[in-house]
Amino acid sequence: MKTNIKVPFVAAVFVSVMAPQANAHDITDAFLTERSANCADYVAEYTASATDVFTKTQYDAAVKVTTDGQTCTIASNAVPNHDFNTDKGFFHGFxxxxxxxxxxxxxxxxxxPTPLPLGMDNAVFLDGVKLDLVAAGCYGVDDGLFGCFDMSTPYRFDPMGVESNIFGADAHNAHTQPNGLYHYHGNPMALFD
Structure with missing residues (x-):
């Protein structure tokens, strides 16, 4: 059974760090329903359990939201609050x-409007996983998957494209980067009803 939890959907800037806490709210498989514009409404510690369905490995997620009144910091270990991966496995392990x-x-x-650049995270969800809308792959550039960092290059791959799913996205429109970092490229289907 899914629980309804508030969710921030905010632009993000990278910083660093944390570990699971015993008194945190368990958001395993929770639906995220509220969208307050003020991230201070989500100040708390959150945990979840998730399984890599390919390796059958269980992971513990840890997220902590803090505020100083002017800014909020969302720290996580980048483990989602839901099971992830595909039965064939991601190209890069988690x-x-x-x-x-x-x-x-x-x-x-x-x-x-602000153009979406490469190399900048677009958002972070309450489960501590980032959203990266733009792919670094372009048709006709090297192997097509990496190395396309010029935003003016035509024919940028759509990471959500179903034609060949060359990015190996799972059912949550996410996959891993070469360093194993799990991230969404579109609607994280497990987070919304």
Missing amino acids: AKHEQAYTVTAAPTAAQA
């Missing part, structure tokens, strides 16, 4: 990563 994102506590809308 690995935990201690990470933290510092965001404005009360964001406001920008005056104009």
Whole structure:
């Protein structure tokens, strides 16, 4: 049975670090339903259990949201709150990563759209996993999967594309980077009803 939990969906900047706490809220397989614009509404510690369905390995997720009033820091070990991977396995194996994102506590809308650059995380969810909307792969550049860092290059691969699923995304529209970091490229299907 899924539980309903508040979820922040905020732009992110990389920082660093943490470990699971005994008094944290368990968000294993929780649906995330609320979308307060102020990340301070989510200050708490969260845990979850997730299984890599390919290796059958169980992982413990740890997320901690803190605030100083002006910013919030979302620190996690990058383990999702749901089972992940595919029956064929990701191209790169999964690995935990201690990470933290510092965001404005009360964001406001920008005056104009901001282009999505490579090398910058687009968001982080309450389960501590980041969203990376833009793929680093382009058709006709090297092997097509890596090395396409010029945003003006035509024919950028859509990581959500179903034509060949060359990025090896799982049922949650996510996969791992070469260093094993699990990240979403689209709607993390396990987080929403």
